[in-house]
Amino acid sequence: METKKKRANWVPVVTGILRKGEHIMVGLRPEGKNLAGQWEFPGGKMEVGESPESALKRELQEELSIEAEIGEIRLVSSHNYGETGIILLFYEIRFWKGEPKPVHHSELRWIEPEKLRTLDIPDANRKLLDQIISFLS
Numbered sequence: 222m223e224t225k226k227k228r229a230n231w232v233p234v235v236t237g238i239l240r241k242g243e244h245i246m247v248g249l250r251p252e253g254k255n256l257a258g259q260w261e262f263p264g265g266k267m268e269v270g271e272s273p274e275s276a277l278k279r280e281l282q283e284e285l286s287i288e289a290e291i292g293e294i295r296l297v298s299s300h301n302y303g304e305t306g307i308i309l310l311f312y313e314i315r316f317w318k319g320e321p322k323p324v325h326h327s328e329l330r331w332i333e334p335e336k337l338r339t340l341d342i343p344d345a346n347r348k349l350l351d352q353i354i355s356f357l358s
């Protein structure tokens with residue numbers, strides 16, 4: 222018998238990995254959002270009419286108050302939350318104007334990539350940890 226495949230509702234999410242020397246930036250997701258209390262890379266969902274790069278530029282402006290130069294795409298992955306799936310695009314960010322401020326996050330931290338292993342991070346990111354750490358080193 223043929224098994225019917227279910228098509229997920231896919232949501233594209235763009236994230237930026239800001240690099241400063243040996244450190245990368247993570248932000249604490251605020252209360253009231255899903256995955257509150259977990260450390261994430263700044264970013265969010267693409268909106269209608271945006272390219273991934275323009276969506277990330279907007280998110281970094283809104284969330285950190287910086288004007289970022291979107292660098293290389295480093296990783297693409299997917300993760301399912303029930304019938305909704307996210308497609309995550311990870312971009313490297315090396316250059317920006319302004320000092321990042323926690324406009325949206327409860328806290329921002331600069332950490333060594335290895336430190337990611339000890340933080341509470343979304344499952345969608347945890348399964349990519351080795352890949353994230355390896356492209357950063």
Ligand code: DGT
Nearest residue numbers: 234236255256261262263264265266307343345346
């Ligand atoms: P909203 O609240 O619906 O307006 O959504 P946005 O555009 O502020 O985006 P957000 O951050 O709530 O949605 C991103 C989704 O991707 C959310 O379900 C959490 C998930 N996610 C998994 N890993 C990451 C990550 O490293 N960074 C971000 N920003 N989201 C992540």
